[in-house]
Amino acid sequence: MSQKTSLDLGPLPELIGYVLRRAQLVVFQDFFQAFAPFDISPAQFSVLTVIERNPGLTQSQVAAALGIKRTNFVGLLDELERRALAERRQAARDRRSYALYLTAEGAALMRKLKPVLKAHESRMIARLGEAGRDRLVELLHAIVDRPSQNGARLKEAKVSRPPRPGSVAT
Amino acid sequence: MSQKTSLDLGPLPELIGYVLRRAQLVVFQDFFQAFAPFDISPAQFSVLTVIERNPGLTQSQVAAALGIKRTNFVGLLDELERRALAERRQAARDRRSYALYLTAEGAALMRKLKPVLKAHESRMIARLGEAGRDRLVELLHAIVDRPSQNGARLKEAKVSRPPRPGSVAT
Numbered sequence: 001m002s003q004k005t006s007l008d009l010g011p012l013p014e015l016i017g018y019v020l021r022r023a024q025l026v027v028f029q030d031f032f033q034a035f036a037p038f039d040i041s042p043a044q045f046s047v048l049t050v051i052e053r054n055p056g057l058t059q060s061q062v063a064a065a066l067g068i069k070r071t072n073f074v075g076l077l078d079e080l081e082r083r084a085l086a087e088r089r090q091a092a093r094d095r096r097s098y099a100l101y102l103t104a105e106g107a108a109l110m111r112k113l114k115p116v117l118k119a120h121e122s123r124m125i126a127r128l129g130e131a132g133r134d135r136l137v138e139l140l141h142a143i144v145d146r147p148s149q150n151g152a153r154l155k156e157a158k159v160s161r162p163p164r165p166g167s168v169a170t
Numbered sequence: 171m172s173q174k175t176s177l178d179l180g181p182l183p184e185l186i187g188y189v190l191r192r193a194q195l196v197v198f199q200d201f202f203q204a205f206a207p208f209d210i211s212p213a214q215f216s217v218l219t220v221i222e223r224n225p226g227l228t229q230s231q232v233a234a235a236l237g238i239k240r241t242n243f244v245g246l247l248d249e250l251e252r253r254a255l256a257e258r259r260q261a262a263r264d265r266r267s268y269a270l271y272l273t274a275e276g277a278a279l280m281r282k283l284k285p286v287l288k289a290h291e292s293r294m295i296a297r298l299g300e301a302g303r304d305r306l307v308e309l310l311h312a313i314v315d316r317p318s319q320n321g322a323r324l325k326e327a328k329v330s331r332p333p334r335p336g337s338v339a340t
Contacts, residue, residue, distance in 0.1 A: 023310040
């Protein structure tokens with residue numbers, strides 16, 4: 001007897017949260033397998049991406065941009081620093097806070113990960129089609145971008161850039 | 171300066187996995203808040219739903235239907251049993267395995283949760299529109315239902331039901 005075809009899941013398969021979670025686990029599973037040779041998790045990849053694109057940000061800024069809780073973020077960053085992929089440097093303007101940078105090793109890793117990410121994303125798009133992917137991303141943004149809580153839509157996050165800090169990025 | 175509008179997130183806002191995860195966290199956050207008075211998590215709600223709809227299943231069947239790892243499932247069920255919402259009974263046909271049932275208290279709780287679930291889902295649909303919700307669920311199923319790995323589509327899971335076990339469901 002196939003368990004998958006004989007169970008009554010009630011309202012679950014139509015519930016946004018339930019299907020979202022199932023889909024997220026499938027996509028992350030593919031990501032984990034693809035990135036296993038580099039021992040990089042989705043969260044680590046996000047952090048490295050934001051640091052790469054915005055060198056010199058504080059920990060709170062990166063954590064806020066990614067919606068990661070401060071305590072979880074500290075652990076994530078400790079691990080990236082231990083592996084010499086990212087580093088904290090004392091911020092010039094505020095000696096109590098740290099500015100984040102990729103190391104040369106971290107930057108090199110990010111270059112190596114580019115085709116891995118592309119292949120992962122292509123496998124996901126293969127299940128949806130290009131138009132399906134576009135629509136899915138649009139619908140997900142409609143959930144994430146909460147006009148009542150912040151006026152800015154996530155897609156607008158790319159429009160402007162912060163002033164570069166004085167120090168040169170690695 | 172608004173951090174949200176000034177950061178360059180690079181490819182992240184277009185990556186299926188990243189946006190899925192952000193959306194899933196938003197939906198779960200709403201769920202957690204709505205269900206907090208009942209102290210019920212999304213995973214607990216899924217387990218209670220499957221047991222309610224399919225009384226007498228084994229732990230492995232419920233865990234497999236929901237894609238929950240065996241070890242995590244045992245902890246989940248221990249907690250539901252400790253709170254007297256669900257119970258394990260020794261299976262009639264196989265004395266080594268346990269069949270799962272809701273208690274009367276568990277069934278009563280599920281009735282109370284119905285309007286809470288409906289209100290939660292309505293808030294999510296408000297962000298997408300009915301048509302958007304339908305399309306989102308369809309696209310998410312396209313990710314989850316992996317024809318290469320199992321022939322059955324998740325939507326077909328409701329077609330047939332397992333034979334009821336001999337014992338009467340609570």
